[in-house]
Each structure stands twice: as C-alpha cells, then as structure tokens.
Amino acid sequence: MTVRQSTVDAVIIGGGFYGSSIAIYLVKTRGLRRVILLEREPWLLTRASYNNQARVHSGYHYPRSFTTAFRSRVNLPRFVRDWPQAIKQDFVKLYAIARRNSKVTAKQFERFCHQIGAELKPAKAELKQLFEPRLIEDVFLVEEYAFDSTRLAEWAVRELKYAGVDVRFSTRATAIFRSEADNNLTVAIQPESGGASSITCKYVFNCTYSGLNQFSGDFPRTQTELKQEVTEIALMQVPEVLKELGITVMDGPFFSMMPFPARGLHTLSHVRYTPHFCWKDEPGIDPYKKLDEYDQATRVDRMVRDAGRYLPAIRNAKYIASLFEVKTVLVKNEGDDGRPILFEKHEKLPGCYSVLGGKIDNIYDILEKLETEEFKSSLE
Numbered sequence: 001m002t003v004r005q006s007t008v009d010a011v012i013i014g015g016g017f018y019g020s021s022i023a024i025y026l027v028k029t030r031g032l033r034r035v036i037l038l039e040r041e042p043w044l045l046t047r048a049s050y051n052n053q054a055r056v057h058s059g060y061h062y063p064r065s066f067t068t069a070f071r072s073r074v075n076l077p078r079f080v081r082d083w084p085q086a087i088k089q090d091f092v093k094l095y096a097i098a099r100r101n102s103k104v105t106a107k108q109f110e111r112f113c114h115q116i117g118a119e120l121k122p123a124k125a126e127l128k129q130l131f132e133p134r135l136i137e138d139v140f141l142v143e144e145y146a147f148d149s150t151r152l153a154e155w156a157v158r159e160l161k162y163a164g165v166d167v168r169f170s171t172r173a174t175a176i177f178r179s180e181a182d183n184n185l186t187v188a189i190q191p192e193s194g195g196a197s198s199i200t201c202k203y204v205f206n207c208t209y210s211g212l213n214q215f216s217g218d219f220p221r222t223q224t225e226l227k228q229e230v231t232e233i234a235l236m237q238v239p240e241v242l243k244e245l246g247i248t249v250m251d252g253p254f255f256s257m258m259p260f261p262a263r264g265l266h267t268l269s270h271v272r273y274t275p276h277f278c279w280k281d282e283p284g285i286d287p288y289k290k291l292d293e294y295d296q297a298t299r300v301d302r303m304v305r306d307a308g309r310y311l312p313a314i315r316n317a318k319y320i321a322s323l324f325e326v327k328t329v330l331v332k333n334e335g336d337d338g339r340p341i342l343f344e345k346h347e348k349l350p351g352c353y354s355v356l357g358g359k360i361d362n363i364y365d366i367l368e369k370l371e372t373e374e375f376k377s378s379l380e
C-alpha cells in the first residue's frame with residue numbers, strides 16, 4: 001500500500017447535493033482554503049440527489065408532521081431564489097384525497113394547509129373528471145414545484161471549480177482516524193484505479209447519505225438510528241392529458257405522478273410498491289453493494305394497475321425505465337413520515353460531522369447548524 005500524506009482544511013465525503021453544497025459553503029462563506037471532495041461515483045449528484053421524485057416540497061405532503069411541513073414552507077422560497085435555473089413551475093399541481101384508507105379527509109387537509117399557510121384552491125371540474133369519483137373525495141389545486149437535478153449538478157461543478165475545491169471522482173473513503181498527537185483527522189481513501197492512500201485534515205464532513213455508517217477506523221457510527229429502503233421510481237411517458245400535471249393522492253397507500261425535468265418524463269411512485277425491501281442500518285452492511293446485488297425487477301405493472309383505479313388515464317402511460325436507489329430515513333420518523341435532518345458532531349472524533357437531509361431543501365437547516373460552528377483554516 002502506498003501512502004501519500006498531505007494536510008488540508010477539510011475533507012468532504014460524498015459529492016451529492018449536500019456534500020457539494022457544504023464544500024462550497026465552507027470555502028465561500030467560512031474561509032476554509034484547502035478542501036477536498038471525495039465521490040465514489042464518476043460524477044456529482046448521481047445517487048439519491050438524482051434518483052428521487054424531484055419534488056420541491058412545500059408542505060402539502062406532510063399533514064402528519066407539522067414540523068416538516070412548516071420547515072418546507074420556510075425553505076421553499078429560499079430554494080427557488082437560490083436555484084431558479086433548476087426549478088420547474090409551469091405545470092398544474094393537484095392533490096387528490098382518497099375516500100378510503102386515507103389518514104386525512106378533504107376537510108382536514110384543507111384545515112392543515114390553512115394552518116401552514118399553503119395555498120389551496122378547488123380544482124376545476126375538467127381536472128376533477130380525470131379521477132374516479134367513487135375513490136376520490138376531492139381534488140385541490142396547489143402550489144408545488146419540481147427540480148432538475150442535472151441543473152443542480154451543473155451548478156455544483158461550476159461553483160466547486162470556482163471555489164478551488166479538489167474534487168476526486170471514483171474515490172471511496174473507507175476509514176476515518178483520529179490522531180491523538182495533533183488533533184487532526186485522517187481519511188483513508190481507495191480510488192477505483194487502485195493505490196490506497198490517506199489524507200490528513202482538520203475537519204471531515206460525512207455527507208454520504210446511505211453510506212453514513214460504512215467507515216472503519218475510529219468512526220463511532222451515528223447515534224441516530226437509520227432505516228435503509230431499496231426504492232423504485234418508474235419513469236413514464238404520460239399521455240397528452242396528463243402531460244402538464246403533477247398529481248399526488250393522499251394520504252396513505254397511494255401514488256404520485258410528478259414531472260421529472262432531468263429527463264422530460266414523469267415519475268410514478270407508489271407508497272406500496274416503491275419500497276422493495278428495507279433493513280436497519282448497520283456498519284458492515286454496505287447499502288450500495290446490497291442494491292447492486294439485488295435483481296431490480298420492476299413493479300411498474302402493479303403501480304399502474306393500482307394508480308389506474310384512481311386515475312384511469314395513467315393506464316395509457318408508457319414505461320421507460322426505473323430509478324432504483326437506497327432511501328435512508330430516520331427510524332424515529334417512520335410513523336409521522338417527517339423528513340428532518342441528521343446533524344451529528346462526533347464527540348469522540350472532534351472535527352468530524354455527519355449530516356443527512358431528508359429532502360433536498362433541508363440544506364438550509366444543515367447550513368444553519370454549521371453557521372454556529374467554529375472553523376479555522378490551517379493556512380491562517
């Protein structure tokens with residue numbers, strides 16, 4: 001094993017939206033100078049940051065978690081302001097409330113939207129007609145957007161370059177160590193091309209989403225318990241009548257159909273069929289490996305069959321492909337479906353932070369936490 005040593009300010013592990021944004025923030029706003037970003041894939045934002053439903057949440061989705069709904073209301077305008085080039089607004093957004101098996105009634109949903117200050121209007125008759133009235137109690141027109149993650153990736157590439165961050169692709173961090181002598185941290189790395197080495201730094205930001213606990217060395221694992229879920233989102237070419245629509249059926253074992261701007265298609269996800277299987281996160285159970293080893297047989301037929309009962313026109317959609325990914329959620333939010341953040345400062349590994357945002361717009365909640373931390377460049 002060849003060992004190459006160099007001391008830098010910070011190592012960011014994970015080049016998703018979170019790792020990229022944090023690297024840019026540390027240089028631009030906090031004055032760190034030598035920052036390295038490690039990404040196991042050959043490009044930025046190719047994992048959860050791409051393989052998702054692309055919904056910029058604005059609260060409607062979370063009638064069972066007031067905090068998540070409220071934070072979404074706060075973060076939405078900031079996200080739209082900061083990444084206007086990635087936002088798709090020009091579609092009609094509908095929330096339909098199921099008559100049976102829904103955890104909210106239409107009345108309760110209206111009241112909830114009012115409480116969180118989210119705009120809601122009755123949908124026009126021609127839009128309501130798309131739904132099966134025996135199964136759908138009411139349909140509302142809402143204000144919700146979609147994001148194009150390829151545009152976010154373009155932003156990240158540009159800003160990282162501008163900030164002078166050293167981005168290393170196809171490079172996996174495998175272990176994090178503490179050096180008792182000088183209070184530095186060491187990250188062991190394994191590039192795909194071979195030749196393991198290590199980097200010494202003052203700070204480590206573990207932004208690996210599904211991979212948060214897959215480090216050896218002195219990394220203590222996160223205190224927050226995580227659940228890993230292999231998910232499938234189907235990419236569909238929808239018939240003309242659904243093209244300009246985003247539809248969410250609430251609130252239970254139903255489905256959503258949202259524009260997916262990165263491919264000019266729609267996603268179809270179903271609460272019952274999108275999660276294929278799950279497990280409790282453990283060090284040593286590599287989620288990426290588990291997903292690679294899974295046969296990834298699509299469940300799109302079942303998604304369309306069930307969704308077609310509520311929205312008959314979806315039966316004419318054409319299946320294009322599936323996005324399989326590992327979704328990581330906090331165990332404590334399984335019941336209320338909330339999507340808060342994980343932000344851990346590891347006491348036994350000073351200078352090391354683990355972060356996870358349950359939604360793309362949670363980035364502001366993470367940056368707010370970082371704002372209160374003290375960072376010093378070793379070059380000062």
Ligand SMILES: Cc1cc2nc3c(=O)[nH]c(=O)nc-3n(C[C@H](O)[C@H](O)[C@H](O)COP(=O)(O)OP(=O)(O)OC[C@H]3O[C@@H](n4cnc5c(N)ncnc54)[C@H](O)[C@@H]3O)c2cc1C
Pocket residue numbers: 013014015016017018019038039040041045046047048049050051052053054055056057171172173174207208209210211231232233325326327328356357358359360361
């Ligand atoms: C099915 C699904 C649907 C979702 N729908 C939505 C939605 O509609 N709206 C929304 O806001 N959010 C949604 N989310 C959540 C959203 O995708 C995440 O909150 C967000 O993408 C997390 O970004 P990230 O940068 O932490 O993760 P990622 O984009 O996964 O980035 C982590 C990166 O770390 C890299 N990595 C991992 N381990 C290592 C290592 N050891 N060394 C080097 N690199 C490593 C990975 O390759 C990856 O690129 C959804 C998620 C899923 C899975």
